[in-house]
Amino acid sequence: MKHRKLSNRSLTIAFFGAFSAGKSSLINALVGERVLPSSPNPTTAVINRILPVTNDYQHGTVKIKIKSAEKVTDELVAITETLLPNKSFTFEQFITWAKDNNLANHPELTNVYQSYVAALINGYEIMKEKLQTTFTVTLEELESYATDETIACYVAGIDLYYDCELTRQGIILVDTPGANSVHARHTNVAFNYMKYADALVYVTYYNHAFSNTDQAFLMQLGRVKEAFELDKMFFVINAADLAKNQAEITMVQQYVEEQLVQLGIRFPRLFALSSKKSLEQQTLLPEMVDFQTSLQQFIHEELITLSIESAKFDIQRVLQRLDQYMKTFQLDEAEKHALRKQLLRNQK
Template sequence: MSDQPAGRRTAGLGSFDERRARLAEMFEATREIALALEREVTGVPGTRHSARLAEAVRTLRRESFRIMVFGDFSSGKSTLVNALLGQELLPMKENPTTAFTTVLRHADQPRAELYEDQVGSGGEPRQVSVGEFLRAVELELDDDDLPGESPYLWGVVYGPYPLLRGSVELIDSAGTNESRRREKVTLAFLPQVDAVIFVTPARGAFKDRDQDHYLRMLQDLGHQEIFFVVNQFDLIREREREDVRRRCRRIAGQYTRRLDRRVFFVSALDALEARLQDPVPPAAEWDSGIRPLEEALSEFLMHDKARIKLLRPAELLVREIVQLHRSIGGRRGMLTRSADELQESLDAGRDKRENILKGLELIRRVLDTWVEETGQLLATEVERFIRELTPRVGEWADDLPKLDVRLLRRDRMARYGDAIQQIDDALNRRLQLELHVFAEGEEGLPAFMHSREAALEQSILPHLHDFADRLEELRGELTGTRDLVDESTVRQLLHDMSVHVPFRVLSRTSPAASWTNAAGVLAVGGAGTAAGAGLISLGLVSWVAAPVVLSAGAVYLVGRRIVKSRLVEQAVTEYASVLTGSAPEIARQYAAECTEGLARWAAGLEQELAGWYGRLVADTEETIRKLRDGRDEAERDRRALDGWAGHLNAIEGDLTDFKQHVLDEMR
């Protein structure tokens, strides 16, 4: 590393490219310090700070300006992108439909690329047509109606999109809180984007416990220009809209300074439908709310793109420098003492260390108990909902499609197989809808999980505070530096739980035993299931053969109508019966999956807390070894730490001047 600090050279920054090059120099200088410190502390360079700084430099040097459309799955992100582009390009359905994250770029000729490797890995793409890309990006469901896994992690679509002229890229993310694999790719893109459009559904806007977590993450990445889109606003009743607007603006105001040009209430679907018409109806387009958003984006890209391209990474660099100063201060504090003094402090803190470990064990027990209780209560809650749902299954018959009963075929299943499958498909779709409402509605599963979160906070927050306070007290005695542990830091540990709770899987759960098992039973000549036995014992299968022997066309047609009526009636009855019998198993399976996710989160939290303590003790013991091996090695470390701190101070001063200079010139 050069002995000359990168700093105090802001006068005459020149062109945008010169400014960007100057900021990249500051990043590289800071990264050198981070690499050296990581090698000193962990022996493993290229972790934590240095990795984030390297990613930020790549983003800074990229010529394009990336805007990510970010939010929970099924919040209407793809529909919003389609509306902004004015064409139905990306898949839009009620259930999760986007198989991977898509980058949209301007080009004269449409084409596409598919990537099987993680973003930034340098893997070669597969060149495809836009049509082939669209088939790949739509999420396919497997035989159990669960989303399958695409072989591709992300893709790029090129086309003549006016909004994206001037090297602008729009990223349609696969979303969060649905698939860990797809969410991992979404989060990998976040450090690489320059601005964010945060989409939240109007019903329950900003209420999901994970949104606070993700918004904090955006802040930590230096994002100060976030466009908030409250989508599906047409679903809010007229008399409630002003209250929703007021509440959303209040929450968004914590993350943006320009509410008038950063918060929008939109119906993306209405906007898209209006823009697909020729000519576009101006009133419908305006009422959808898309125009104000589009105008704000255009203004932003025209006037603020260069400023944000520089200031967002500059904000990130400020945060990284602060963290590096803290790490250096702690290490430097240990080296000011003798080996005996440090060992004495470590020994004197034995009681504190034992109390820290006891506190960690207590936290583990509280978490394990909470996870187990949550699984049990969740199973009860889901089973209760399904049992309350089954009496209404009879009403679903009104929505069944036109059935295909082929009475002239002699084989029973050849006659009724298609009709039975149609009924089963329709009933399962209705069940999915009911479960989706339960999984998403404010009075359903979210309310249950919020209550469980509240119970966890009440039981564990005091222990987390005690653990953090004891750890910082020990750190203060060993290093002479101590950070105050605020409430938000402790609560953030619990907010991270959201990405491990697969509660929306419930909306894709089907009965464990479908009544159409009768089809398989009849096909092999047996009657082993309750559903098959019910159909046969009530005479439906044998009775419907009667119209086959009647030759009169009129009688035959009447017979078909009677057959369908009886078939639907019996099918719905059997479906309700099997659903009731399956309720405990459906509830058990879902609760087991949820418990597994929560247990992984709890284990991760325990590991993180143990790591805090373990690193402090290991660093202390390593410092004692160096002090005892000879003052020369310790003195070299002190000089290195002082040198790094001096370099960081110079970079920090340069960065402050740089930010002010950019703001003054670009106002």
């Protein structure tokens, strides 16, 4: 798979971070235009991908994937299971019950959950015929599917086919839901992208750089990526224009770098910038240029070496397992019996 990706130059850069850290804004700044709208609510955040154009999907085409009724019901059960009289409700039954019992204002639900339930109820009549469908819309129509909560809460994913400098290089940009998303499904999808992305960009917000959410998320990241891959991550302190002066920015950078080193990320590539300011001025500011240049250098020069190291690691791991299997296979019956007993003891 790694060889095929390198040969076809199909590479994925995934962006992670807490909700409202500015991931979408950073991607827009790299693309050079505001193409990804920001989700207004962490409950409705979805995976957004910007992909190279194809013969089937021309520049500006947006593919929308809508959740199935079963998927939405599972999400609802997860957040309201202590209140449900019947966990085997169909989605339509759930909506009826939620309306009749004013679930969107239930005191046992947090404000975020109340907002999510209200959005599902209010959008049901509009979206019920579109459940489990995939269709295309124009770039102009994209915003309503990402920012109108009554529609966005039904969206499973958005793919935007866009012609720009990055996508012409075969690069796919992935904007993941916030690390503090209320849905476990969001976090699971994000970690799946972590496993297979060619480059990872973690975005934290200047006013609360490296929050508890950031720390917990990165600790989880260490469990799905090898050490040499963690050293190749990019970290962005966004909204650095909020700083009073350069000395304050330097102080925040030093703090974040120290925290990353403590997490085992030995050589963090750290950038302090303002994606919003770059977009407003419609030109890449020096800090953004530095980040983009480093990212491009990594893609074109270092990624091949990293992929080779990763492939060698995978091969070595397979060889070790084969060697262990062969040794086990050659044991006599008494030795196999002793090994089984040892394995059973280890499981207790």
